[in-house]
Amino acid sequence: MKWSKLFGMGAFLTFCVISVLFLSVLGQDLVKIESASDEAVSTYQYHFVLVPEELDNEYWQLVQKGAADAAEVHRVYLEYLGPKQADLDDHLKTIDMAIAGHVDGIMTQGLDAKRYKPLFQKAREKGIDVVTVDTDAEGSKRQVYVGTDNYYSGFIAGQALIADTKGEQYVGIVTGRLDAIHQKLRVKGFRDAVSGEKRIHIAGIEESAITKSGASGAAYKLLNDHTQLTAFYGTSALDGVGIIQATEQYHSSKDVYVLAFDTLPDTIQALDDGKIDAVVVQHPYEMGYQAVESLVRLQQGDKQEPLQYTGTSVIRRGDLPLHQMERPQGVQP
Incomplete structure (x- = not known):
C-alpha cells in the first residue's frame, strides 16, 4: 500500500515537472507575468494573448503589429504565442496554455469550431474574454469576431474574374487548407459569384498547406491535370506567388x-510587374488593432x-499608387 502511494506521488510530481517544462517552452511570458513584481504588473491594465495560425507568417505579423500598437495605447501586456508552422493541435495547446496562465483576454482564429468550442467555454468559465480574428468559430462562446467577411x-x-476576362475560362483554385472554414467560405463565395456565368468553369481545386512551395506544387498539378486552364484563384496569402512560380516553370505560351489574396510585398510586386492580375485586399493590421480594442x-x-x-476590396495594377500610400496603416493569410 505504501509503495502504491509513493508511486502515485512520484507520478504526480513527474507530471508537475513536465507541465512546468512545457510551460517554459511554449508560454515563457505567461509564467513570467505571474511572477513579475507588483511595480511591473501595475504598468499594465490588462494581459492579452494573440495566438496566430503560425508565428512566422507575414500576414499574422501584420495582425500582431496592429495589436501591439493598440496594446501600447491601452497599456495592455500583449503576448504573441503560437505554432511556428500551421498545426491545429499546437494551436489548440497554445490557447489552453493561455487559459492556464489566467490571462484577461485571448485573440485567435476559430479554425475548427467543434474543436474550439470546449476551449472557449473553458476560457469564459474562468472569466477570460475571447475574440476570434480572421476566422470565426460560429456557435462557440467567443464574444466577438473581428475580421474579413x-x-x-x-x-x-x-x-473580378467575370469583369476582367472574356470568353471561356477554366479556373484552377489553389486554397490554403481544404478543411479551414475561412478558406471554404472564400471558395464558396467565388463559386456562387461565377455560377451564373456559363463561360466560366471550375476545373479543379488543390491545397497549398499555406506555403509558397505548396501553392506552386498545387498550381503545377492543376496545370498538368487540366491542359485547358486559363485562370487561377488563390485563396490564401502565399498562393499568388506560388502560382506564378508554377506558371513560369510550366513554360506555357498561354x-x-x-487572382491572388492579400497584399504581402511579393504579391504586390507581382501585381506591379503584371504577373498577377488582381488581388483581394484584407486589412490585418486593422484586425489586430480592433481586436485589442474590443477586448478592452x-x-x-x-x-x-x-x-x-x-474592409475587403479588389485592387488591380492601376490602383497601386493609392494602395501603396495606404499600406503603412497596415493593409494586408
Whole structure:
C-alpha cells in the first residue's frame, strides 16, 4: 500500500515537472507575468494573448503589429504565442496554455469550431474574454469576431474574374487548407459569384498547406491535370506567388489570369510587374488593432457587436499608387 502511494506521488510530481517544462517552452511570458513584481504588473491594465495560425507568417505579423500598437495605447501586456508552422493541435495547446496562465483576454482564429468550442467555454468559465480574428468559430462562446467577411471576399473575387476576362475560362483554385472554414467560405463565395456565368468553369481545386512551395506544387498539378486552364484563384496569402512560380516553370505560351489574396510585398510586386492580375485586399493590421480594442471594451463591461467585419476590396495594377500610400496603416493569410 505504501509503495502504491509513493508511486502515485512520484507520478504526480513527474507530471508537475513536465507541465512546468512545457510551460517554459511554449508560454515563457505567461509564467513570467505571474511572477513579475507588483511595480511591473501595475504598468499594465490588462494581459492579452494573440495566438496566430503560425508565428512566422507575414500576414499574422501584420495582425500582431496592429495589436501591439493598440496594446501600447491601452497599456495592455500583449503576448504573441503560437505554432511556428500551421498545426491545429499546437494551436489548440497554445490557447489552453493561455487559459492556464489566467490571462484577461485571448485573440485567435476559430479554425475548427467543434474543436474550439470546449476551449472557449473553458476560457469564459474562468472569466477570460475571447475574440476570434480572421476566422470565426460560429456557435462557440467567443464574444466577438473581428475580421474579413470571408464569403463576401470570395464573392467579389468571382466578380473580378467575370469583369476582367472574356470568353471561356477554366479556373484552377489553389486554397490554403481544404478543411479551414475561412478558406471554404472564400471558395464558396467565388463559386456562387461565377455560377451564373456559363463561360466560366471550375476545373479543379488543390491545397497549398499555406506555403509558397505548396501553392506552386498545387498550381503545377492543376496545370498538368487540366491542359485547358486559363485562370487561377488563390485563396490564401502565399498562393499568388506560388502560382506564378508554377506558371513560369510550366513554360506555357498561354497568358494565364491570376487572382491572388492579400497584399504581402511579393504579391504586390507581382501585381506591379503584371504577373498577377488582381488581388483581394484584407486589412490585418486593422484586425489586430480592433481586436485589442474590443477586448478592452469587454473588460470594461461594454456591449459589443458580435460581428465586426473589416474592409475587403479588389485592387488591380492601376490602383497601386493609392494602395501603396495606404499600406503603412497596415493593409494586408
